[in-house]
Amino acid sequence: MPKVRTTMQPHVELEVSDTEYLDLKRQGVLIDEEPAATPAAAPAKTPAAAKSKE
Secondary structure (H helix, E strand, C coil): CCCCEEECCCCCCEEEHHHHHHHHHHHHHCCCCCCCCCCCCCCCCCCCHHCCCC
């Protein structure tokens, strides 16, 4: 039985049957447990680079 978190109670982990899992997924109420890829940090602007754009 999969354990899921829903958008209605994200702090509660629920154990659901495969049928319930598919139904909740179809409804779009499941929270993705996979961590999202963190965006790369933007390069820091140097004073010279900031002046060249002005």
